Amino acid sequence: MSNNEPYSFTFFEGAITPITVSTLLQSCSSDQSAGAYSVFFGQVRADEIDMKKVTAIDYSANRELSAAIMRQIGTDAFKEHNAHSVHVVHSLGEVKAGELCLMVMVTCGHRKESFAACEYVVERLKKELPVWGKELLSDASYSWKINK
Amino acid sequence: MSNNEPYSFTFFEGAITPITVSTLLQSCSSDQSAGAYSVFFGQVRADEIDMKKVTAIDYSANRELSAAIMRQIGTDAFKEHNAHSVHVVHSLGEVKAGELCLMVMVTCGHRKESFAACEYVVERLKKELPVWGKELLSDASYSWKINK
């Protein structure tokens, strides 16, 4: 995850930590033609479902297929949005409310490209990545997450 | 900069470091209704100007006026873009090519709001913040930066 390759995709056991983030940031600074980093973090929200609170999400994935699909999304971001680099980390297993479950970092030459490229990657992976979230509720029941 | 207030604006001497970033991230995790963080980093680009390379930018600011204007931008982001928090760090003094000079972090309930809110804050501060960049060039000359 923290190499100097312009593309990476990693499944991370449990919540994504600020350490993961700074490591990734540091790995990109060698590109002196990149003026803009756009980063998105997804955090598990303590939503209410039928009067019960979401306490955590338990993520599972089709890992092999995810790797193939994410690589395609990355390739398209390089081509269509002039991305210099695309890095994605997604949690697997349990992530508590208030913890980070997703990180997308895109670098580009200029800021407007980077906004568009980051949003593009996030929207596509939400739709296309074979990952499932099981929302664990305060009364020990659960509910399968549905993406809108 | 790393408190639990939903708004902060800081001038930072020199380049922004990954440590600054993770500290700021950690300070926001107490908001369990925030599902989305959008973060923008500006990095000094080694652009070419008249065949000379930009080696660093030396930033100066009208600090008092910047604080007032940034607070207004923050207030507008809370009202118009449902931001839960807005944190901005801008460098002062010399920042070398490949180093970070700006960080904007916005948290929102949902991802689409956070993309819009972060872009809104970045675009406005680029136009409205009384900060000046002096581009230091490879032949020891310099050129005052112009924002597009």
Add this chain to the structure above:
Amino acid sequence: MTNVNVTFYGVLAELAQKPSISLHGVSDTDELKQQLLQQYPDMAKHNFIVAVNNQLINKNTSITNGDQIAVMPPFSGG
């Protein structure tokens, strides 16, 4: 006769009560779905996304002996 491995994900793994099964004698993905619904009637409530050897398919596709088949509910990552 074809013999394939079928892996279930998300709520479908829960309904199957196991992560994967072997299926015999299904020649295409439509037949596969029919057989799964017969075996696990509760799966009828869910949309299936099917991948054959890590290729998503969106129309009926023939199945060859040894294929790896993934049967997935709608995605909800992030």
Add this chain to the structure above:
Amino acid sequence: MTNVNVTFYGVLAELAQKPSISLHGVSDTDELKQQLLQQYPDMAKHNFIVAVNNQLINKNTSITNGDQIAVMPPFSGG
């Protein structure tokens, strides 16, 4: 007579060769600009953004004794 402090920023501080000066007897911001251009003819090449007591102004504004005036070139932060 009014006596105000004028602070320069960016390229304008460079042209003034000092960060701030005291000005006497200017009664509004138009007069201020005229006096600055007389004193520093090179400033004519630049657009001025003026703030009086940390309020940006976009039309001629009267100046009171003791006002803090910022004279700024176009911004280029970030």
